Amino acid sequence: MKRRELKKNIKFMTNELLSECLWLKLTQTGVSDDDINNVIDSICMMHDEFVSRLSHVDSTQTRLFFRKMKKDLMSQANDIVAQISSMA
Numbered sequence: 156m157k158r159r160e161l162k163k164n165i166k167f168m169t170n171e172l173l174s175e176c177l178w179l180k181l182t183q184t185g186v187s188d189d190d191i192n193n194v195i196d197s198i199c200m201m202h203d204e205f206v207s208r209l210s211h212v213d214s215t216q217t218r219l220f221f222r223k224m225k226k227d228l229m230s231q232a233n234d235i236v237a238q239i240s241s242m243a
Contacts (some may be wrong), residue, residue, distance in 0.1 A: 156210055161221070165209070168232055169202040175239050189190050194238050201231050 174193060179193045205228055213220055 156173060157210070161209060161224070164204060165205050165228065168228070169198055172198045172232065172235055172239070175236075178240070179239060179243060183243060190242055194242075197238075198235060223226060 176191055176195050176198070179186060180188065181207060205224065
């Protein structure tokens with residue numbers, strides 16, 4: 156996978172997670188705004204972290220780097236989805 160495609164995937168994934176949080180904030184009345192804001196902050200930090208990591212690729216082990224990055228991205232995204240679903 157190319158850098159450009161991975162950046163687009165990161166942006167798409169974080170936008171989807173943010174839209175879920177905003178939907179939850181607008182539709183659910185029993186959910187604390189602080190909890191949702193904390194999840195939104197973690198999504199923004201996740202986006203910044205992965206874009207930053209992608210900008211500093213080790214050229215000797217690119218294949219391993221991208222595999223690990225995709226694995227870490229999916230892991231963090233699943234954790235955030237679990238947080239969002241627990242609030243709903």
